[in-house]
Amino acid sequence: MASYETGDVVLTAVEKCFGDSSVVKGIDLTIRKGEFFSLLGPSGCGKTTTLRMIAGLEEPTSGSISIRGERMNGVPINKRPTNLVFQKLALFPHLNVWDNVAFGLKLKRVPEAEIRTRVGEMLDMVRLSGFESRSIASLSGGQQQRVAIARAVVNKPAVLLLDEPLGALDLKLQTHLQEELRRIQRELAMTFVYVTHNQTEAMAMSDRIGVMNAGQLEQVGAAADLYLRPQTEFVAGFVGQTNLIGGKVTAIGETTISIEAFGLTFDAVRRSAVETGQAVTFSLRPEQIRIAQAGGAGIQLPLVDATFFGATATYRLQVPGGTIVAQTQGDLQMLAPGQTVSVSWPPEAVVLLTGGQS
Amino acid sequence: MTGGKALGTFRSFYVPAMLVGPATLIVLIPFIASLVVLGVYSVGFYPGGAGFDLGVWKTFLSDSYSWTVIFTSIRLAVIVTFFCLLIGYPVACALVRLDSMLMSIIAYTVIFSPLLMSVVVRSYGWLLLLSDSGFLNSLLGAWPLNLGPYRLIYNEIGVIIALVHILLPFAVLPLITVLLQQPQQLREAAADLGASPFAIFWKVTFPLSLPGVIVAAEIVFALAVSAFVTPAVLGGGRVLNLSRLVYENIGNIEWGLAAVQALILLIAAVGVLLILERFNRRTFGEKS
Ligand SMILES: Nc1ncnc2c1ncn2[C@@H]1O[C@H](COP(=O)(O)OP(=O)(O)OP(=O)(O)O)[C@@H](O)[C@H]1O
Ligand SMILES: [Mg+2]
Numbered sequence: 049m050a051s052y053e054t055g056d057v058v059l060t061a062v063e064k065c066f067g068d069s070s071v072v073k074g075i076d077l078t079i080r081k082g083e084f085f086s087l088l089g090p091s092g093c094g095k096t097t098t099l100r101m102i103a104g105l106e107e108p109t110s111g112s113i114s115i116r117g118e119r120m121n122g123v124p125i126n127k128r129p130t131n132l133v134f135q136k137l138a139l140f141p142h143l144n145v146w147d148n149v150a151f152g153l154k155l156k157r158v159p160e161a162e163i164r165t166r167v168g169e170m171l172d173m174v175r176l177s178g179f180e181s182r183s184i185a186s187l188s189g190g191q192q193q194r195v196a197i198a199r200a201v202v203n204k205p206a207v208l209l210l211d212e213p214l215g216a217l218d219l220k221l222q223t224h225l226q227e228e229l230r231r232i233q234r235e236l237a238m239t240f241v242y243v244t245h246n247q248t249e250a251m252a253m254s255d256r257i258g259v260m261n262a263g264q265l266e267q268v269g270a271a272a273d274l275y276l277r278p279q280t281e282f283v284a285g286f287v288g289q290t291n292l293i294g295g296k297v298t299a300i301g302e303t304t305i306s307i308e309a310f311g312l313t314f315d316a317v318r319r320s321a322v323e324t325g326q327a328v329t330f331s332l333r334p335e336q337i338r339i340a341q342a343g344g345a346g347i348q349l350p351l352v353d354a355t356f357f358g359a360t361a362t363y364r365l366q367v368p369g370g371t372i373v374a375q376t377q378g379d380l381q382m383l384a385p386g387q388t389v390s391v392s393w394p395p396e397a398v399v400l401l402t403g404g405q406s
Numbered sequence: 407m408t409g410g411k412a413l414g415t416f417r418s419f420y421v422p423a424m425l426v427g428p429a430t431l432i433v434l435i436p437f438i439a440s441l442v443v444l445g446v447y448s449v450g451f452y453p454g455g456a457g458f459d460l461g462v463w464k465t466f467l468s469d470s471y472s473w474t475v476i477f478t479s480i481r482l483a484v485i486v487t488f489f490c491l492l493i494g495y496p497v498a499c500a501l502v503r504l505d506s507m508l509m510s511i512i513a514y515t516v517i518f519s520p521l522l523m524s525v526v527v528r529s530y531g532w533l534l535l536l537s538d539s540g541f542l543n544s545l546l547g548a549w550p551l552n553l554g555p556y557r558l559i560y561n562e563i564g565v566i567i568a569l570v571h572i573l574l575p576f577a578v579l580p581l582i583t584v585l586l587q588q589p590q591q592l593r594e595a596a597a598d599l600g601a602s603p604f605a606i607f608w609k610v611t612f613p614l615s616l617p618g619v620i621v622a623a624e625i626v627f628a629l630a631v632s633a634f635v636t637p638a639v640l641g642g643g644r645v646l647n648l649s650r651l652v653y654e655n656i657g658n659i660e661w662g663l664a665a666v667q668a669l670i671l672l673i674a675a676v677g678v679l680l681i682l683e684r685f686n687r688r689t690f691g692e693k694s
Binding site (some may be wrong): 103104105124125126131132134136138139140141142151152155194199200203299 | 530
């Protein structure tokens with residue numbers, strides 16, 4: 049299928065300032081050809097700005113952007129092999145649904161018959177057949193959003209840029225369109241750059257995810273990488289729930305290291321260079337923590353409270369100077385708050401956060 | 407329940423009525439009163455008139471000279487409207503895109519300051535500029551062009567030039583309003599879909615600004631078709647439009663004739679406005 053060797057969209061030290069405020073602070077990123085790449089990050093972190101720079105709607109203050117090996121700085125928007133699904137939709141109010149979707153194809157002077165089939169198929173895909181001659185103002189928010197997706201996708205650009213395209217949709221439509229987008233992306237081997245602040249969506253759809261925070265790219269990797277091997281506190285906390293624990297390295301062994309925190313000792317797999325006495329932060333995912341009746345293997349900790357969710361249950365455990373959260377499959381023995389339980393975790397679950405600052 | 411309903415009625419009827427009421431009264435009462443007077447005068451009932459008589463209408467409408475004057479009025483107004491839009495549109499586009507505060511202030515002053523000056527003053531100003539020995543002709547007549555002098559006053563050309571200048575702000579204002587309302591993102595979206603700046607203009611900017619173009623045309627046309635001072639000064643009595651005839655006939659105490667001409671002027675203006683409005687509705691009615 050798609051070759052993952054070539055960089056399709058390459059950002060080199062890209063920065064963007066608006067006046068005095070620096071919004072994107074030096075991004076280096078290689079998006080591969082035919083890849084479904086998501087930019088994930090909280091509101092205001094610079095996702096839209098980054099996407100707009102790739103589309104050509106903003107010029108980077110410094111750094112360079114290239115697409116398919118061609119430097120894009122200074123190339124006007126209409127000459128770039130990209131199409132953008134705008135976060136604010138930006139549909140043409142004076143055109144009906146059909147003419148909105150056909151806009152790009154008409155400009156490219158695609159033959160009339162081909163326009164008819166492509167626009168028809170596209171409206172079918174976004175489940176808007178029958179809405180062809182409706183005016184934009186008469187559509188619901190979700191319908192408008194689907195027109196915006198169709199208007200960009202129908203052009204089959206080399207690189208499709210999507211800015212939170214599924215925000216206003218209900219869960220069922222969201223799932224449907226996620227599948228459809230994924231299908232189109234695979235079939236046409238398009239490169240997708242998909243912006244979202246929804247980590248579940250990003251993990252479900254993407255080949256790789258870039259996690260952004262405050263104008264910086266914190267970590268790039270496949271969903272599992274980010275989840276199992278986060279490098280920064282921000283990534284660990286943003287991609288799923290976690291316990292972030294600060295401690296000190298007390299011993300370095302052949303394959304493991306020991307970290308002391310809360311007066312407890314946490315063993316971790318040795319992955320990066322650390323020194324004895326170094327202050328470190330690590331992540332311990334709640335569902336990696338095993339809980340058993342008191343007296344079992346592991347350390348004994350008092351249970352602060354327990355919340356039962358059906359399929360899962362969440363426990364807060366008392367440690368000196370704080371609590372840690374554990375999550376288990378629901379159908380465990382009924383543990384009551386106040387009780388002492390045995391707690392353990394495998395060394396792989398303790399992930400040292402070595403990258404970044406925060 | 408009933409309280410809410412009463413409040414609803416109050417909100418939906420009395421509040422708007424009180425808001426627009428004073429303005430409506432000020433505009434409507436003199437308008438209707440003068441219409442009634444005109445109507446009554448035009449059929450023979452005026453001081454010194456002979457009582458009911460449709461003769462004036464008949465004489466005026468069967469006289470080919472009257473029709474020449476009617477068409478002159480309309481032609482002048484159409485030409486002036488056309489040039490105001492043609493010149494005003496790029497001006498409005500430029501004003502909307504200015505992002506330097508200083509430049510905006512200068513540009514707005516240049517374009518709108520004429521509104522602060524009397525029409526009489528401006529018309530005489532143009533008379534000086536356009537006369538045979540005026541500024542423009544001396545410029546054209548000087549080396550290396552050595553052209554002219556061209557006759558630019560006491561004919562339609564002078565009237566048109568001066569009216570376009572005087573009415574330009576009335577075209578620019580509604581155009582600015584409608585262009586400012588256009589979200590920048592729409593042009594971005596068009597560009598993203600492959601539109602050149604030229605295509606963006608013709609496929610997005612211009613069609614979306616049409617309601618403003620129509621409003622501008624309506625205002626300029628209504629003012630131009632009924633203009634009196636400028637055609638009088640720059641036409642020097644050789645450019646006869648309806649307002650001019652009305653004025654002359656009032657001077658001659660021909661009340662009946664003046665009333666007929668004034669009514670025809672009104673009908674011409676309202677007719678054109680109705681046509682434009684209809685076009686506006688048909689193009690944008692169901693969408694906005
Ligand atoms: N044209 C602009 N002028 C000034 N500041 C801007 C401009 N565009 C964006 N910003 C600022 O840049 C920061 C990042 O904005 P951006 O739209 O890229 O965020 P985002 O990650 O897309 O957020 P969201 O998820 O809320 O859409 C914000 O603080 C925003 O206020
Ligand atoms: Mg955004």
